[in-house]
Amino acid sequence: MIETATLWWDKGTQSIRYIDQTLLPEKYAIVECRSIGRLATAIKRLEIRGAPALGVAGAFGIALAARVCEKNDINAFFGDVQQDAEILLATRPTAINLGWGIARVLSKIAHVQDINSIRRIALAEAEAIASEDTACCHMIGEHGAALLPDTCTVLTHCNAGSLACSSWGTALGVIRSAVNRGKQVNVIACETRPLLQGSRLTAWELIRDGIDVTVITDSSAAHMMRTGTIDAVVVGADRITRDAVFNKIGTYMHAVCARYHNIPFYVAAPLSTFDTQKSERDVIIEERGREEVTTMGCRVYVPDAAVVKNYAFDATPMNLVTAIITEQGVLHPPITIDSILSFKSTK
Amino acid sequence: MIETATLWWDKGTQSIRYIDQTLLPEKYAIVECRSIGRLATAIKRLEIRGAPALGVAGAFGIALAARVCEKNDINAFFGDVQQDAEILLATRPTAINLGWGIARVLSKIAHVQDINSIRRIALAEAEAIASEDTACCHMIGEHGAALLPDTCTVLTHCNAGSLACSSWGTALGVIRSAVNRGKQVNVIACETRPLLQGSRLTAWELIRDGIDVTVITDSSAAHMMRTGTIDAVVVGADRITRDAVFNKIGTYMHAVCARYHNIPFYVAAPLSTFDTQKSERDVIIEERGREEVTTMGCRVYVPDAAVVKNYAFDATPMNLVTAIITEQGVLHPPITIDSILSFKSTK
Numbered sequence: 001m002i003e004t005a006t007l008w009w010d011k012g013t014q015s016i017r018y019i020d021q022t023l024l025p026e027k028y029a030i031v032e033c034r035s036i037g038r039l040a041t042a043i044k045r046l047e048i049r050g051a052p053a054l055g056v057a058g059a060f061g062i063a064l065a066a067r068v069c070e071k072n073d074i075n076a077f078f079g080d081v082q083q084d085a086e087i088l089l090a091t092r093p094t095a096i097n098l099g100w101g102i103a104r105v106l107s108k109i110a111h112v113q114d115i116n117s118i119r120r121i122a123l124a125e126a127e128a129i130a131s132e133d134t135a136c137c138h139m140i141g142e143h144g145a146a147l148l149p150d151t152c153t154v155l156t157h158c159n160a161g162s163l164a165c166s167s168w169g170t171a172l173g174v175i176r177s178a179v180n181r182g183k184q185v186n187v188i189a190c191e192t193r194p195l196l197q198g199s200r201l202t203a204w205e206l207i208r209d210g211i212d213v214t215v216i217t218d219s220s221a222a223h224m225m226r227t228g229t230i231d232a233v234v235v236g237a238d239r240i241t242r243d244a245v246f247n248k249i250g251t252y253m254h255a256v257c258a259r260y261h262n263i264p265f266y267v268a269a270p271l272s273t274f275d276t277q278k279s280e281r282d283v284i285i286e287e288r289g290r291e292e293v294t295t296m297g298c299r300v301y302v303p304d305a306a307v308v309k310n311y312a313f314d315a316t317p318m319n320l321v322t323a324i325i326t327e328q329g330v331l332h333p334p335i336t337i338d339s340i341l342s343f344k345s346t347k
Numbered sequence: 348m349i350e351t352a353t354l355w356w357d358k359g360t361q362s363i364r365y366i367d368q369t370l371l372p373e374k375y376a377i378v379e380c381r382s383i384g385r386l387a388t389a390i391k392r393l394e395i396r397g398a399p400a401l402g403v404a405g406a407f408g409i410a411l412a413a414r415v416c417e418k419n420d421i422n423a424f425f426g427d428v429q430q431d432a433e434i435l436l437a438t439r440p441t442a443i444n445l446g447w448g449i450a451r452v453l454s455k456i457a458h459v460q461d462i463n464s465i466r467r468i469a470l471a472e473a474e475a476i477a478s479e480d481t482a483c484c485h486m487i488g489e490h491g492a493a494l495l496p497d498t499c500t501v502l503t504h505c506n507a508g509s510l511a512c513s514s515w516g517t518a519l520g521v522i523r524s525a526v527n528r529g530k531q532v533n534v535i536a537c538e539t540r541p542l543l544q545g546s547r548l549t550a551w552e553l554i555r556d557g558i559d560v561t562v563i564t565d566s567s568a569a570h571m572m573r574t575g576t577i578d579a580v581v582v583g584a585d586r587i588t589r590d591a592v593f594n595k596i597g598t599y600m601h602a603v604c605a606r607y608h609n610i611p612f613y614v615a616a617p618l619s620t621f622d623t624q625k626s627e628r629d630v631i632i633e634e635r636g637r638e639e640v641t642t643m644g645c646r647v648y649v650p651d652a653a654v655v656k657n658y659a660f661d662a663t664p665m666n667l668v669t670a671i672i673t674e675q676g677v678l679h680p681p682i683t684i685d686s687i688l689s690f691k692s693t694k
Contacts, residue, residue: 025648190566191540193538193540193564200649203649204650207652207653214654214655214656215640215656216640216655217540217541217565217596217657218540219539220656223661224656226599226662249567250564250566252570253566253568253570253600256569256604256607260606260607293538293546297644297646298644299644301538301547302372302538302546303372303554305554306546306560306561307559307561308561308563309563309567310563314570315573
């Protein structure tokens with residue numbers, strides 16, 4: 001399998017480079033990003049997406065902010081960097097990792113007084129976050145692979161793969177690690193409306209790695225569960241509160257249907273995705289523009305006069321989760337605030 | 348509300364006319380169809396679709412076959428008509444109404460020996476089927492409207508509206524009749540991947556009638572059920588066997604999620620949709636071409652190397668159905684072969 005990064009720091013040009021995920025699978029294009037404005041646009045437009053990748057993007061974003069700021073006064077310098085951090089933070093409200101990556105780099109530089117040192121430390125911390133993310137995904141993969149049968153068909157939703165992380169992936173990391181162990185894994189990728197991250201990204205990266213993948217419409221999943229095709233569901237997460245898993249819209253539907261058919265429903269996510277301070281009701285579910293639902297390619301499919309609701313995420317309550325696969329190991333039910341915190345503290 | 352037909356016989360040109368449903372909502376176009384080959388293409392391409400409308404199309408198809416056949420020998424004439432019937436029958440395997448409409452007209456002309464009489468009788472029977480379908484939908488509407496609360500939000504899937512029938516609709520007939528009674532009904536239309544009959548057709552015809560409609564992606568339904576937005580689910584059916592309801596892929600997912608959230612799940616269908624001779628395992632679920640899933644507008648969203656499964660329908664077992672709304676009244680559980688037959692016999 002090819003272990004490629006989705007987002008990295010280019011030392012030559014001192015800029016962020018990333019794969020533009022809106023163009024796949026038709027076009028594989030690397031974007032060079034030299035400003036916070038461009039990075040914010042990339043995150044809003046989902047050129048960069050996926051919870052762990054957003055953490056890495058936030059971290060490199062602060063490194064970029066420190067790189068491009070031309071102020072010499074340290075207070076003015078921190079003022080600019082803080083403003084850039086807020087621009088990035090405002091791009092997407094639901095995934096926690098973006099804010100986590102930003103905060104981790106900011107805290108590392110908070111008491112540094114020399115601007116060149118700040119730049120060096122911010123970049124080093126961002127690089128560390130990216131490396132740790134890759135290591136996390138491999139550990140998640142190992143823990144999760146043990147849960148899958150030797151021959152199985154696994155349903156996944158959206159893209160929790162190498163494109164959503166620094167590399168390897170969370171849900172797809174579990175699948176990659178299982179395949180590496182010699183297991184026969186067939187993946188059912190739900191296309192994931194409205195933006196089709198399943199058909200565009202998950203199918204693309206699994207094919208690149210030679211893993212069998214079948215694309216279905218999201219609403220076919222329950223039918224395939226009923227007919228006995230699906231052995232397990234594995235998804236990623238954008239934020240895990242003490243009582244619920246927030247992930248791409250449609251995840252909850254799969255969780256309900258998996259429970260109805262007695263199929264295990266696994267969530268694969270690094271501990272940085274956990275937000276134990278909050279419960280479900282504290283989290284805003286991002287609603288995105290109607291054009292994502294109404295328009296595809298060159299055609300409009302919804303009459304102008306119709307209302308459109310475009311929820312980007314949903315919440316799956318803990319009681320529907322069979323296990324959460326983290327880099328520290330597998331959290332089994334009852335998944336409570338105490339069991340989550342005991343894992344976090346071992347980190 | 349405007350009561351328009353979706354498909355009718357044009358006396359002037361002696362041909363079938365229909366609204367091309369693949370072009371809505373961008374374009375409202377009437378097609379003139381003068382051959383069985385063109386009609387078969389229209390059904391395969393879903394220019395004409397919806398179980399009751401397919402019954403009417405099959406019936407008018409036989410009238411058209413009799414009209415265009417130039418044989419004078421009565422055996423040769425019936426041979427041609429029978430061949431045309433088989434061409435139409437082969438277009439779509441799951442919906443029962445197509446075969447039912449064809450068989451009804453064929454049996455009416457089976458013992459007629461005069462070719463002009465055959466033509467007249469076939470057309471009269473097809474016209475009767477179309478009129479009865481409209482009457483059926485209004486009766487279904489009245490029976491179903493009584494089941495809905497005075498103020499409610501109803502989720503529907505695909506299009507079981509006037510475009511799917513001769514007019515008025517089955518699932519949307521229930522909603523139209525409820526609105527006619529003064530009930531406040533807000534409709535959630537699932538877009539219905541892959542061909543978007545919900546966004547394109549259901550939203551279009553409800554807006555035309557001034558009924559509030561919100562379009563969502565299919566996988567948002569469970570989230571909206573969980574957050575308390577949905578009071579009832581009402582869908583149509585393509586075939587009802589003694590043990591299951593066959594309808595557009597995604598229907599089963601809604602049924603499972605409705606049960607999980609204690610939301611009533613209603614099926615609205617004329618008795619002609621029932622196939623009491625068969626059980627679920629006897630019915631073939633149509634699988635359609637991959638391009639319906641992979642391609643939209645001018646873009647390709649699935650890598651060529653990925654397998655695609657495109658089920659057109661799924662089966663919902665009777666135990667998940669709260670009630671079936673027919674023109675004879677409402678079938679409540681236990682919905683058994685005996686209860687279905689007692690309804691059919693009163694017809």
